[in-house]
Amino acid sequence: MQSVRESLQQVAREARELYLNDSVPYLDQPPTPLQFQRSWLCPNKPFIVRNGISHWPAVSKWTASYLRETVGKQTVSVAVTPNGYADAVHRGRFVMPEERRMPFGDFLDIVARKRAVSGVFYVQKQCSNLTEEFPQLLQDVDSHIPWASEALGKAPDAVNFWLGESAAVTSLHKDHYENLYCVVSGEKHFILHPPTDRPFIPYELFQPATYKVNEDGSFDVIDVQNAEKVPWIPLDPLNPDLSRYPEYSHARPLHCTVRAGEMLYLPSLWFHHVRQSHGCIAVNFWYDMEYDIKYNYFQFLDSVTKAMNTV
Numbered sequence: 001m002q003s004v005r006e007s008l009q010q011v012a013r014e015a016r017e018l019y020l021n022d023s024v025p026y027l028d029q030p031p032t033p034l035q036f037q038r039s040w041l042c043p044n045k046p047f048i049v050r051n052g053i054s055h056w057p058a059v060s061k062w063t064a065s066y067l068r069e070t071v072g073k074q075t076v077s078v079a080v081t082p083n084g085y086a087d088a089v090h091r092g093r094f095v096m097p098e099e100r101r102m103p104f105g106d107f108l109d110i111v112a113r114k115r116a117v118s119g120v121f122y123v124q125k126q127c128s129n130l131t132e133e134f135p136q137l138l139q140d141v142d143s144h145i146p147w148a149s150e151a152l153g154k155a156p157d158a159v160n161f162w163l164g165e166s167a168a169v170t171s172l173h174k175d176h177y178e179n180l181y182c183v184v185s186g187e188k189h190f191i192l193h194p195p196t197d198r199p200f201i202p203y204e205l206f207q208p209a210t211y212k213v214n215e216d217g218s219f220d221v222i223d224v225q226n227a228e229k230v231p232w233i234p235l236d237p238l239n240p241d242l243s244r245y246p247e248y249s250h251a252r253p254l255h256c257t258v259r260a261g262e263m264l265y266l267p268s269l270w271f272h273h274v275r276q277s278h279g280c281i282a283v284n285f286w287y288d289m290e291y292d293i294k295y296n297y298f299q300f301l302d303s304v305t306k307a308m309n310t311v
Helices: 004-019 031-039 064-071 105-111 131-135 137-140 144-154 195-200 246-250 293-307
Strands: 047-048 075-081 088-090 092-094 098-103 120-123 158-164 169-174 177-183 186-192 204-213 219-223 230-232 254-259 263-266 271-278 281-288
Touching: 031 144, 064 092, 064 105, 064 137, 075 105, 075 204, 088 169, 088 177, 092 219, 098 204, 105 120, 105 158, 120 169, 131 158, 144 177, 177 204, 186 263, 186 293, 195 246, 195 263, 195 293, 254 263
Parallel strands: 092 204
Antiparallel strands: 047 263, 075 098, 075 120, 088 092, 120 158, 158 281, 169 271, 177 263, 177 281, 186 254, 186 271, 204 219, 204 230
16 A cells, blocks of 8 residues: 555646646747736746847847946845855855945956955846836846736836846745746756645745855854744755655656846746756746645645655
């Protein structure tokens, strides 16, 4: 007789096989709002649009010299880490980057390797940093994704600007947003897991902490005092420790690369891990997810998985 754990694994695999492709499909043109609603949003399936943002002035204009001239004197928020992993598990802590304020021109010098510094630097502040910290660039991009806004009946909650070194990595996580990743230059490399892979993905609770850069360039990890522990995924899909997390061997990650001018629709509650080419620039639109049957399904999987892990 199957154990409850084996039954859960079988259900997760079969549910995935019922609806999910073996790879992320490409569309030659953006979907209509109705097509997006029916074929992608409701089934919770990702896709990439070729030339999805090729009409943006940013695709041709956002060179290093243009950015330096347009935004170089602007003071912006930059994440600094010793290893490129911001908001990730490190030595038993959930460690957030040191957030440093600096002129954007200085950051461009670091990315261009004109200045020797300790650590990995990444403009990755969320909460709509494009509109808040880079207003001069808004004229070069669409303010929203029309077909997504119409289908969802809302404007994006946040529009983010990301630029960093190739060593900057986004650890495996999920968002409560409908994500639209628009790559302006360079490439972003994604490892994706659908919500059906939740039984195979480990979560643990970690003490939150932040990196602090010392004058000599070394890094300390400083605990955040009087803070609740953070649930996070300790597994690195680039090098999974299957001896510690054997369930992950049942997962079937999807790999895709989004190139300049392309747009990835990443549905809410999908797990994703992101790497990038050096100097990659991306604009990310976040639309708040609906707490509908898809969310209820994920909560069910999450609850059953947690229960099984306590047995």
